[in-house]
Amino acid sequence: MSDTRPRVLLTQRQTTPVMQRIEQSFNIPAVPDQQMTTRELLDAARAFQPQAIMTATGLPLRGSDVLLLPDSVKVVATVSVGTDHLDIPALHARGIVVTNTPDVLTECNADMAMLLMLAAARRASEYGALMRGGWGRSLAMDELLGTRISGKRLGIVGMGRIGRAVARRARGFDMKVMYSNRRRLPADQEAGATFFSTVTDMLPHCDILSLHLPASPETDGMINADLLSRLPRGAIFINAARGALVDEDALIDALRSGQLAAAGLDVYRNEPNPDPRFLELPNVFLTPHVGSATVETRTDMGMMAVDNVEAVLAGRDALTPVQA
Template structure:
């Protein structure tokens, strides 16, 4: 007699290994050929009555969506670390377990932050533009000079898993590491980094500043004209965290007037349609929110989401639950 398999829906097409696991272990409708909207997710959930819903950051789960989900749903697993797209109180109030995928993308996001530091410091966008145009001439000895990274001082706002992983990479470039965090880390986690309770006191010492913190719930930026102005003139700014953390008008002004020599972003406020003024800046290196975009990491994220679903539906505690 065949066992009754749990029912699951996903908000978008996943990686092949995850699709194969779902096909083996779950009853599920065909994977969508696009990222589901909230209305589409609700319609599919009401029609299919799943035990579990797997989403990504591309499909919000608002209070209205939560209210419209059938009582069959026991767990929502997001394939992301961030939870900005989820109404956590509404989900938990319905007694639905919520999980995310921390840890497995730490190294790839730290690698991306280091890439952005190097690209912004060494004028990668301008070099690529020159080569793409055919190159065609020798550069002068004093032309298109970047900024050396080795030996500089790196400031990190948000010294969680990714911030600490970036600090380890920066030490390979003999960088001095400063950080500001909601609380001071234990000495073994600091690994010699210097703590500042107030980021405003840290910024004047930073040749490079990198953000590694969640987006604010009220959408207010952390990096404003005031804070950009506290950095040494000619500093490098990097954001591989959340676009909502930055006042983009202030960032653009700082890049245009030389307060910042360059910036590297993997995120922006209006994704996937960034402010055209950002795209026009020669000293801004922008990637399309791909910090976790490796085969290994995206597969691990999918598998952790499914591990969470398996645990909850089997009556075990979730591996990586999101608390209220």
Template sequence: MAARPHIVRSVRLPEAVEARIAAEFDAPPPPDKPLDTDTLFRLAEKTHAEAMLVTHHAAINAEAAQRIPSTVKLVATVSVGLDHLDVAAITARGIAVSNTPDVLTDCNADLAMLLILATSRRAAEYTALVRAGWGRDLGMDEMLGQRVSGKTLGIVGMGRIGQAVARRARGFGTTVLYNNRRRLSPEKEEGATWVEHLDDMLPRCQIISLHLPGSDDTDGMVDAAFLAKLPKGAIFVNAARGRLVNEDALIDALRSGHLAGAGLDVCRNEPHPDPRLLELPNLFMTPHVGSATVETRTDMGMLALDNVAAVAAGKPPVTPVTA
């Protein structure tokens, strides 16, 4: 790579990241709106880009990987998730792949706690009532939420974010269980208790929170049978991936009252949620914004650029991804 690497990016990045790009890299102006895959490839070819900074807007599947311009040496995704990349197909062409782990952990855990608290305390319904004018005192037995303290939280997937959620949940006085492929070392358990079999954990949880990647193996794992194992009145939270959930089953459980509420940051058909979900008063939903803070998005962009700089210097990426 050249001393001042040529790069392209699929989205405008936070101010500090754009300032670094201007100072250290040769790059076209930031796009006004996210670029799709073909548009990004054309721009990379036109500018002889040696690295591409991408997000889910510019997905690269196996077919697209064959069309990456020959000048590109690195695909740096500004994300920790890799759902939008066929890493095996990209690396098979001798192109490195990097992501941005660790820097998203705290903000995603914070958002999961927001979903847990907002859903348990019926924040969507309270906000709707206030915006409609409020207008009357509520009865002592009306629109009652649930206390989080004293409940049992089940975490499905105990990676970095799951561990950070467990750490936060302890501060709210919850008992934390977790299900993972294998038990973690005690120093990583954050006071949580491992339950080997998911079916054994679900009936014990008044709150359940998903923190595992989406894949063909986990697609639709939250189905009617999964939800039926939760106690009546449970709270369901998903700040991981929309494809984990069978939304027909989730809607049925929310309509029937088997679930008291659901807190979602993701859904299957982003950015167009199933209209049936949006009609439910006991749904609290955010628009896939787990990492959406100035600090975290800046850290993500900077780490992506660190990967570019490393490859430009003839070194391996700082946070490489392998198939």
């Protein structure tokens, strides 16, 4: 007896609750443990003729790739907020609905930004290396000293949902919050933060700079040598947003020269193979793009993607459609 359930192609496994729901509701082929490549996705789509594809960041679908998708595909649901890996106009031109998973990962991403902030300021990478080497001696009173973040001046670039969540956490550390955004927030959302109309104007006042805006052609490489030079010497740089926002050559130079005391990075230009020079820098705390990587958040993201797939395949409007 043939399986008449809607056909959905998953480019990688989801959390157990999400997989259980998918396996009950849809006809799916074998799911790889690691994310497919673009070529593997296209080959699987041609063979399986799915009505929906569930994907995620790190798997690009550009214009030429989109043209190779079978006509069966009605919706591409990315299990992410970011959509810079997808060619939205090309997908829309094929009549394919695109959805993402906003809101549900705000709190975890803000937590990750604070983890990066604390780890960079308190030299967590160096402490970890010392412990893994056996420790073996007492540290001098002036040795391996970090910087406290309490009371420091935090500059946030991009005051959307995640930026505001970081600001709330920063206030718990008595930090002075500043932000640069396309437009000034209403007073209730601003919550006492100081607005700067340009990043350039804000930078000289920042002890710590944290990025929270999406990647786009306009923001590509926006954090460059000139902007980094405008920070006070010894500032700390945090990026839990997108690697494409940063000129990594300039960032590495600033870390080597002491213009930046430290950095905490969760995202990189070349994922999952970041610039190996970062690994050589003791003053950088690195994580592998895991801002949303908790059981709760990844499950919520997967469930939202499934909700979107079900809605579109049932002829209803998507819950969280992505516009071009």
